[in-house]
Amino acid sequence: MIEDSRKVATNPASGQERPHDSGGASTGSGDVDAGGLLPRLSHMTGRRVPFRTATVGLDQPILSVTFDDYPQSAFDPGARILEDHGVRGTFYAASGLFGLTDSRWTVAGADTVADLHARGHEIALHGHAHRAANRMRTAAFAADLAANRAALRRIVPTLTRENYAFPYGLCGLMQKRHLAGTVRSCRSVQPGVNAGRIDLHFIKAVEISVRGLTEANLERWLDTAEAARGWLVLFTHDVCDAPSPYGTTPQVLARVVARALERRFAVLPVAAALDRAGIA
Ligand SMILES: [Zn+2]
Secondary structure, eight states: OOTTOOOOOBOTTTOOBOOBTTBOOOOOTTBSSTTSHHHHHHHHHHHHOOSSEEEEOOSSOEEEEEEEEOBHHIIIIIIHHHHHTTOOOEEEEOGGGTTOBOSSOBBOOTHHHHHHHHTTOEEEEOOSSOOOGGGBOHHHHHHHHHHHHHHHHHHOTTOOSOOEEOGGGOOOHHHHHHHHTTOSOEEOOOOSOBOEEEETTSBOOEEBSTTSBOTTTHHHHHHHHHHHTOEEEEEEOOBSSSOOTTOBOHHHHHHHHHHHHHTTOEEOOHHHHHHHTTOO
16 A cells, blocks of 8 residues: 655755655665665565564554644644544654645644643654655664654653654664664554554554545444454644645544544554553
8 A cells, every 4th residue: 555655755946855754765974775775675674573562452442643744734723623522642743844844734843842742642753854764874863863852852851752653654674673772662654453463663554645544444444443452543644625645634534533432442642552552
């Protein structure tokens, strides 16, 4: 489905490649053979090697709604839609993108981080420069992750044991090993329900978008999660009436949350979901 799409988005204003979570690439001094075979092999290997596993078998299925990058529209109306239903979400923030605008959306400003946290949402890591893990040397990756954590902790000093989402869903064996020692979990973009034995550093997630979870297949995904006594993690980007291919509308987002609650799912941020599942 959507995993590992390698499309490159170009920002017409700058001519720069603009990363988002289902395509894109970037180059820099910390890169490993950008565009080459090694990053692909590293991702393919990394995703198959768990450093820490857990068992998920829930009396009550869980839904987590997460936002990557996150655009201003994920902050408002996205966060508000969740709050209107009495639930909270997880916001994976790439601190180097704060306030930047491209052809798809404007990333929310740093000021929204403290606000979301105060309102009960989870602030999580997504890399400072929003670069694919498998395209960075391990030391550069670790430095970027540390910069991301430091930037967010300057805003919310009480953050601890953060969760992380791979930009573009791309991991890398050594990068994943580093993450396993420093973050609580990593979220991928591999569609599926988390049930039974799961890899805590490659959590499956379904995109709320026209090519992922829609109103048409929402009930099937909820059926699958319920039958598996599992944890369904969703992710999206912008939330507006005319969303990008990576986002959704306020109506669909509200429908997803409402149906999950009607079907007696617990709707929880990622950290709270791990707590509920008894995963330290
Ligand atoms: Zn992203």
